[in-house]
Amino acid sequence: MAIFVYAESHDGKYKKAGLEAVAYAKAIADVAGDTVTAIAFNVTDSSEELYKYGATKVLKVENSTLKNFDANAYAKAVAELAAGEVVVVPSTNDGASFAPLLALKLGASLVTNVEKAPTTFAPFTVARKAFSGKGIETVAVTGKAVITLLQNSFGAKENAVAGSEESVSVSISDADAKVKVTGVEVAQTGAIDLKEAEIVVSAGRGLKGPENWGMIEELAQLLGAATASSKPVADIGWRPHAEHVGQTGKAIAPNLYIAIGISGAIQHLAGVNGSKTIVVINNDAEAPFFKAADYGIVGDAFEVVPKLIEEVKKLKGVA
Amino acid sequence: MKILVCISSVPDTTAKINFTGDGKSFDKNGVQFVINPHDEFSLNKAVELQEKAGATVTILTVGDASVDAVMRKALAIGANDGIRIDADARDDFFVATQIAKAAKEGGYDIVLTGKESIDYNGGAVPGLVAGLLDYGFVNGCIGLEVEGSTAKAVREIDGGKENVEVALPAVIAGQKGLVDEAALRIPNMRGIMQARSKQITVVAPEATSTSVEVVGYEKPASRGNVTLVDKDNVAELVRLLHEEAKAI
Numbered sequence: 092m093a094i095f096v097y098a099e100s101h102d103g104k105y106k107k108a109g110l111e112a113v114a115y116a117k118a119i120a121d122v123a124g125d126t127v128t129a130i131a132f133n134v135t136d137s138s139e140e141l142y143k144y145g146a147t148k149v150l151k152v153e154n155s156t157l158k159n160f161d162a163n164a165y166a167k168a169v170a171e172l173a174a175g176e177v178v179v180v181p182s183t184n185d186g187a188s189f190a191p192l193l194a195l196k197l198g199a200s201l202v203t204n205v206e207k208a209p210t211t212f213a214p215f216t217v218a219r220k221a222f223s224g225k226g227i228e229t230v231a232v233t234g235k236a237v238i239t240l241l242q243n244s245f246g247a248k249e250n251a252v253a254g255s256e257e258s259v260s261v262s263i264s265d266a267d268a269k270v271k272v273t274g275v276e277v278a279q280t281g282a283i284d285l286k287e288a289e290i291v292v293s294a295g296r297g298l299k300g301p302e303n304w305g306m307i308e309e310l311a312q313l314l315g316a317a318t319a320s321s322k323p324v325a326d327i328g329w330r331p332h333a334e335h336v337g338q339t340g341k342a343i344a345p346n347l348y349i350a351i352g353i354s355g356a357i358q359h360l361a362g363v364n365g366s367k368t369i370v371v372i373n374n375d376a377e378a379p380f381f382k383a384a385d386y387g388i389v390g391d392a393f394e395v396v397p398k399l400i401e402e403v404k405k406l407k408g409v410a
Numbered sequence: 411m412k413i414l415v416c417i418s419s420v421p422d423t424t425a426k427i428n429f430t431g432d433g434k435s436f437d438k439n440g441v442q443f444v445i446n447p448h449d450e451f452s453l454n455k456a457v458e459l460q461e462k463a464g465a466t467v468t469i470l471t472v473g474d475a476s477v478d479a480v481m482r483k484a485l486a487i488g489a490n491d492g493i494r495i496d497a498d499a500r501d502d503f504f505v506a507t508q509i510a511k512a513a514k515e516g517g518y519d520i521v522l523t524g525k526e527s528i529d530y531n532g533g534a535v536p537g538l539v540a541g542l543l544d545y546g547f548v549n550g551c552i553g554l555e556v557e558g559s560t561a562k563a564v565r566e567i568d569g570g571k572e573n574v575e576v577a578l579p580a581v582i583a584g585q586k587g588l589v590d591e592a593a594l595r596i597p598n599m600r601g602i603m604q605a606r607s608k609q610i611t612v613v614a615p616e617a618t619s620t621s622v623e624v625v626g627y628e629k630p631a632s633r634g635n636v637t638l639v640d641k642d643n644v645a646e647l648v649r650l651l652h653e654e655a656k657a658i
Contacts, residue, residue, distance in 0.1 A: 101568070101569075106568075108568075160567070160572075161546075162537060162540065162547045162549065163540075163541075163546070163547065166541070183568050184549070184550050184565075184566060184567050184568050185567070185568070187533050187549070188537060188547065188549035188550070189537070190534070190537065191502075191506075191534045191535075191536075191537030191538040191540075191541060192537050192538075192540065192541040192547070194534075194538075195538060195541040195542065196541070200503075200620075200621050200622045201502065201503075201532075201534050201538075202622065203531070203532050203533055203534055204531055204532075204533070214623070216625060219531075220531055221529070221530050221531055221627065222421075222427045222436075222528075222529055222530075222531070223528050223531060224630065225426075225427040225629070225630075226427050226429065226436075226627050226628070226629060226630075227627065227628050227629070227630055228530070228624065228626075228627050229624075229625040229626055229627075229628075230622050230623065230624055230625060231622070231623045231625050232621060232622050232623075233621040233623075234621045269545070269546030269547070269576060269577070269580075270546050270547065270548055270574045270575070270576045271574060271575045271576070272572055272573070272574050273562075273573045273574060273575055274572070274573035275567070275570065275571075275572050275573070276570050276571050276572075276573075277567075277569050277570035278569045278570050282569065284568050284569045286568065287568070290657070290658070314658060326591045326592070332552070332586055332587045333566065333571075335586065338423050338447070338528055339423070339447045339448070339528070339586055340586060346657055347651065347655070347657035347658065356424075357423070357424050357426075358423045358424070361423075361528075364630065367655075367657070368651070368655045368657045369633070370647070370651070371636070381636050381638075382636070383633060384633070384636045385633060385636065385637065385655065386636065386637050386638075386639060386647060386650055386651070386655070387636045387637070387638050387639070388638070388639050388640075388641050388644070388647060389638065389641065390641030391641075394641065395641055395644060398644040399644050399647070399648070401644075402644050402645050402647075402648040403648060403658070405645075405648075406648055406652060406658065
């Protein structure tokens, strides 16, 4: 069973989601008794990065059309190279967008939002997220499969192999890109992408106003975390929509999720229940979020968060 | 301009999710169904384009007669008419095939969908429709204007957003941000009355085959009990996160 993986990159550097997808592909290959071939577009990073996570072969493509994302062009390029039974794609904005077109081009079945390694290979049986995390669906695929892997679900586990790279070309030109990019606005340099973050510090209406987010940002910065918010806070305009986590916002699965002043409505929990560890700080002891948390403090955010900042500073040895 | 908006009928966001005794399917008992929230943003954008640019808006749903109530709500919000593909929406490819067929036959300029449904979370249908029709595809759309035969869209990317242009016809998958949350329309009495007389055309489905079988559903494991830490002992929380959870 030949396993291929799309190793996603940004500005020439492999993304964490791409490395995680390689690690996942390696886990499949180990059980299936095969190797992993990674496909990379316009990457300047060394292929050693991918050997570290288990790619035995790296197919490097340099192509100007692929410098901007277009679902059709990406699907066509990956389809030309992925001559295997399973293709793993990270469930990023780009990956989730081109995977359906890739499946059509390969005549493969598509399984999205996969969370775990497959349980059997013939048929390919795997669990995926459903009902916004309130359920897990297990499906069995006969024949070729394209799967998208939920970010932070499997972990970018190192599993080094000896590998080799090959520069290859694909027959893609600007005519294949149906969507033309006319401008890009990226978040400020150094900001941590919410879906890739290991730690997320999130706050809700308990913060009483946007002017009080300074302590949330300070805590996040100390922890190397991304910031997030509940839906009401995004709707009022205290925080940008891009920070809204929940059923109708972003679904995230960080290693640690710290929820401050968020009661824990069922729609919010749906977006964060994939988190490995959940901490809740809320002055309402009856807040439903405590039932879904691993650790909690019943207390006022304005009292607790400054203390938490001080204790994290002590732990990190920051003055 | 003709717009086709694909609507999924999904359990209300507050619904408790249960599965049938054999674990093979979702238990609909006692569950309220609503327009998929991501589709609602796309529907509202379509109605906005209808008012601004004189577009006609047709909604399409794959489902049995039980989805009619949700379709009537969409019509009450302002869509002109509806198409119901009379079949169980059993998998992504099946649904996408039905939409692609209707989109081609109806000659729609824009196929608008939500980026995913909140029940099965496949997120595959919009891309599959684009692939089947060989149309341009913009996913995660948070801004859309139409100028002549070109759609100017804004799409969310990891860590930011991107302005793009796509020639029509195209498939565009919307999400929160496509219109303001506060501007989302709620059916009023006039709209509800008008919706009663709007046409829903019921169409037989196109057959497809599938090689994906649902083995079963389960609920995620419970986390167990929360460990509460006294608010005057925040140091203990940091210790637990560092030493026990190894999270910081």
